[in-house]
Amino acid sequence: MRLSPFTGPDVFRAELRAWLDDHDLTPPTGHDPGDPGDSDRTDSTHDLDAQVAQLGRVRQALWQAGWMRYGWPREVGGLGGSGVLRAVLGEEIASRDLAEPGIWSMVEVLVPTLLDYAPPALAAEMAPRLLGGEEQWCQGFSEPGSGSDLASLSTRAVLGEDGGEWLVTGQKVWTSLAQYAARCVLLARTGGPGHAGISAFFVDMDSPGITVRPLRTMHGVDEFAEVFFDDVRVPASRLLGAPGDGWRLAMDLLPHERSTCFWHRIAHLYSRLDRLLAEGCESDPDALGAAWLGLHTVRCRSAAAQSRLAAGGRLGPETSVDKILLAGAEQRLFDTARDLLPGTVELAEGPWRTEYLYSRAATIYGGTAEIQRNIVARRLLDLGKE
Incomplete structure (x- = not known):
């Protein structure tokens, strides 16, 4: 069934969920693509190989079925429609652990950049290769x-x-x-x-x-x-x-990193909070509530960014606030997991340890927390260079 590109996000989500229920896109080995530290596997390079292979497999299936085409212009093989549909697609993929959200979301950074700056013929030739899972960039x-x-x-x-x-x-x-x-x-x-x-x-x-x-x-x-x-x-x-034009391209690219990409990451983190609750970690409701509140706060900010983009607006330095909030929420969530699952991070070679260690970089990658606070101070609060 092909929906109109002007379909609303709720109908799109319902039809997508039904399709995903009927089409098994889980990793063929049973390996969780969001968990490169699976204790059953010791070769981390092979784990990353599996993540990238799974990413290509999922994108190919979604492109062939049409889901990956919604929200992208027809000039690059898309079906048109709002970018919100891309956000919904990525959210469902992240929530089901069908692809690691960080590498999934790279299309949300690189394809818009190609559309804005590349000669149209080059964009038309190359963008479908990334969207359709044929290539990684x-x-x-x-x-x-x-x-x-x-x-x-x-x-x-x-x-x-x-x-x-x-x-x-x-x-x-x-x-x-x-x-x-x-x-x-x-x-x-x-x-x-x-x-x-x-x-x-x-x-x-x-x-x-x-x-x-x-x-x-x-x-x-x-x-x-x-x-x-x-x-x-x-x-x-x-x-x-x-x-x-390189600096202008970089400044246009950064907000893409902090819009739909963040929406996908937040969905992934909510799935980790659900996993924490499923493991019976309800002994400290205050800590769990603080972790949920951190995620809810940044989700509200990210929802506002999605609405602004859907209305044809552009994002600017205000996305530095989103970056600060997301990094804090991610680290708080995995700190909570460490505290409520004693020894899981420190002593076990399992998924919680791997994702806890990765979360330590949340305040560094994509622009350090210090730089983001400087941007907020200078460009949003007009506090001057010092």
Whole structure:
């Protein structure tokens, strides 16, 4: 059954749930895609392989059935309709643990960026490959010494003499899933220092001169990687926007990280709270209530962001408040699990330990809590640079 793209979210959700009930998209091994620390598996690289394979499998099935097309424009193979339908789809996927929410949500960051900045023909060719599960992509922003201070990045792109290609040299770090990625949205310096000298490119990851080295995190998964560029040739047609548009692209991309992506993450965290309750952890209702309240608060903020986007609005620095609240709620939830399940985090190699360790990074990835508070102070409260 194909719904109208103008179907409301409630009808869309009901039909989607019925379809998911009738189509088994659970991991074929029984492995929880949201739990890379499953105690039955010891090879963390293989665990990540399973997560990425499951992500592709789910996207392919949803694309073929049409569900993955709602909320995306027809120019890239979509069916049109509100982006709220994409939020509903991701929420249902996260709630059922059908795909890890962080890597699922990368489409919500990279596809809108391609739509806004790539030549239309390039977007039309490439976006269906990501949406349909054929490819994974990555985002090459952070560098050693240029994490939160993105304007100081030093990876450089030099236009060749004939103007037909750029030569890229430099290093990126903390690049999620780079070892699986077919493409990269890359920031590089094409001009002088500061924001105005940064440009963006859409780079094929199999280009000669690219080296990827996975990085092991403290929760035991090679989720991030270093990526080295040694005179990598990038066609001039792969420039996103105009030279010098890189900073504007980055500022437009960040709100996407904190809108629909957050909605998916919140759904995942609610499922973990349900799991905590299912394990009989009701001895401290105050702690459970505080964990629920943290999630409810950020869900309300995220719902407001979804409504604003659905009405055609744009997101700005106010999403830094959402980032602060989500990081706090995530850490509070897993702190509560640690306290109510004694020894589960400290002594057991199981799912709670893995997700607890991952939650420690919630105040770092996607912009540190300190940077977010600075943004709130300067741009929302007008408190000045000091």
